[in-house]
Amino acid sequence: MGQCPGCGKWNTLEERILSSTPSRKIRSSIKPASITEKEKSDSITRLSSKMKEFDKLLGGGIVPGSVILLAGDPGVGKSTFLLALAKSGYRCLYVSGEESLSQVQDRAKRVGAMLPTVLFLHETSLETILAVIEKEKPDLVFIDSIQTVYSGEARGFAGSVSQIRDAAGMFLELAKRMNIPFVLTGHITKEGQIAGPRLLEHAVDVVLYFEHEKKGPYRFIRAIKNRFGATGEIAVFQMTSSGLQEIPPNKTLVNITESGGIGSILFPQMEGSRVLLHEIQALVTPTGFANGRRVGENIDLSRIHLIAAILEKYMSMRLSECDIFIRVRGGTPLKDPAADLALLLAMASSFLEKPIPAAVAAFGEVSLSGDIRPASETKERLKALLAYKIQKVFVGSKAEASPYPDQAIRVLQTLNEIPAALGS
Ligand code: TYD
Ligand code: MG
16 A cells, blocks of 8 residues: 555555464463562662763663663764763673764764773674674663664665664563663654654663754753653753763853843753753843734743733733743753743843843742742752852742742742832
């Protein structure tokens, strides 16, 4: 069939021959185990990547026999990250179907991964790769990338659904059997999916997305799925001329002393259990058009529309006659619902032309009825802000045991308090 009867797309069907002799042997000796039964190995010893934040992201290191998928856009730094992992000192087998030995050597020299423990193989044949792994028995295997691996036994071209399924299946089996962890890299397609319609995601143990800030040097690894730890956690890196460097949680990606002024305020965004400090900049100016324009960088436009509507309705600010530009600095896009209050203060500050001092942060949710409500994880956010030496914080409500002195916290409950809070 040329067309899929399900989705109507053309040339998306692939032939897959199922085994004609299903094995249906009944093994009567098999018994289920009690869940309380003690595991054979009480504690699995995880491998440390020697990168503190990355180990934390995985839940305490790399679990032997686990298969990790590292997915990201081309050029984000997946291959560079594999070399950073190779610096852990374990015997690593780096299999690349994309780059030759000299290319990888070049990069390894730059990032300090020219180590005798790192073995390199330029190969795309699945059967050969499996044989080399069995023979070499490394501590850690990198496959860069899963889309280049080709099996003579599977159908389709390299990177096709059945090729990826076959290769992933074989790697999973080998990882479990030899108790060796694998890191597979995968490209993301233009539509934002891991090529090979996400079929890898359910099979592997850990799915990591490698993301980058537009135009910025920062890189983020986010755990989307993790059978051995929490998801939603992120690790932050900076791409330098000598490879990827980890950014510890006490270092901010925005310059606090440069924050403040008209329309600028800081916001602590929760990324898993980590607090990332963002700067929100707003510019509200009278429009030259019939309808005001709304332009956002690193933020959803619907969010800007919503906060503008709230300011217009409850504070009589004629924002429909204004252009609104919002820029979010600090790496990741503004997603946290607690950003409402900071966004509202930034817009009000620009509209009223009331500057906000440097090192001032805000967080809290704003309801459609114009109430300011407490944000989730108030205590964690305050703790992080204190560590960043933020002078003053606007909040929707005060945490029971706030680490801040009372005079540094300003609780806002209704929108009417905002002009006074901004000093007008
Ligand atoms: P790469 O790891 O090749 O990306 P991927 O494997 O995800 O396609 O990384 C690519 C980018 O990183 C490349 O544009 C150059 C840059 N880079 C640095 O800035 N510094 C470095 O030390 C290295 C090795 C790469
Ligand atoms: Mg690469």
